[in-house]
Amino acid sequence: MTATTIPNDYTVRRIESRDFEGAKTALAGLTIVGEISQKEFDSILNYWDSVLLPTGEQAYNTFVITVKDTERVAAIGTIFIEKKIIHNGGLVGHIEDIAVNSDFRGQKLGKILIDYLSSVGKQLGCYKTILDCDVKNVGFYEKCDYKEAGIEMQIRY
Numbered sequence: 001m002t003a004t005t006i007p008n009d010y011t012v013r014r015i016e017s018r019d020f021e022g023a024k025t026a027l028a029g030l031t032i033v034g035e036i037s038q039k040e041f042d043s044i045l046n047y048w049d050s051v052l053l054p055t056g057e058q059a060y061n062t063f064v065i066t067v068k069d070t071e072r073v074a075a076i077g078t079i080f081i082e083k084k085i086i087h088n089g090g091l092v093g094h095i096e097d098i099a100v101n102s103d104f105r106g107q108k109l110g111k112i113l114i115d116y117l118s119s120v121g122k123q124l125g126c127y128k129t130i131l132d133c134d135v136k137n138v139g140f141y142e143k144c145d146y147k148e149a150g151i152e153m154q155i156r157y
């Protein structure tokens, strides 16, 4: 994997309570965020922090790329680590809810984020990392070294 280096004026870090507005704005470019309060947001972050793998590492890993000067959220994304029975009790990374704020697209931040999340999956011992995406984003993920494998199926409620 050829990781793209993060520009000097940006930081990648785990999501925090203060990212409430920035996270919602970025994710609104992906889908409907709905009504969520700061309290509910904090409760989700606390829940994510509480879910541990048998190794003691966190299963939910949501990161933001922020502008160093302003702390504005430029991009957000998650890798969830799943413990399985198969593959000798192996781990699989699931990349979810990737969004670059529309003001920041086209600057390689999406690729930087995916490279970062993929490296987290590798460091945590996953034997693979997978994701579902819209057909229109296949080219983006190919630029991040992902390859098409199977098709998504779903049932909606």
Ligand SMILES: CC(=O)SCCNC(=O)CCNC(=O)[C@H](O)C(C)(C)COP(=O)(O)OP(=O)(O)OC[C@H]1O[C@@H](n2cnc3c(N)ncnc32)[C@H](O)[C@@H]1OP(=O)(O)O
Residues within 6 Å of the ligand: 029, 030, 095, 096, 097, 098, 099, 100, 101, 104, 105, 106, 107, 108, 109, 110, 111, 112, 131, 132, 133, 134, 136, 137, 138, 139, 140, 143
């Ligand atoms: C698992 C999921 O969550 S899938 C959901 C993905 N998120 C969304 O669709 C939300 C709305 N879209 C976005 O947030 C952004 O447009 C993203 C995440 C798709 C791309 O982020 P950006 O920061 O704009 O892309 P970035 O600048 O890193 O692009 C990297 C490379 O991919 C290319 N690229 C970007 N988007 C696309 C695309 N949709 N199709 C093909 N190529 C693309 C770029 O041209 C660039 O190529 P280059 O290296 O040859 O110059």
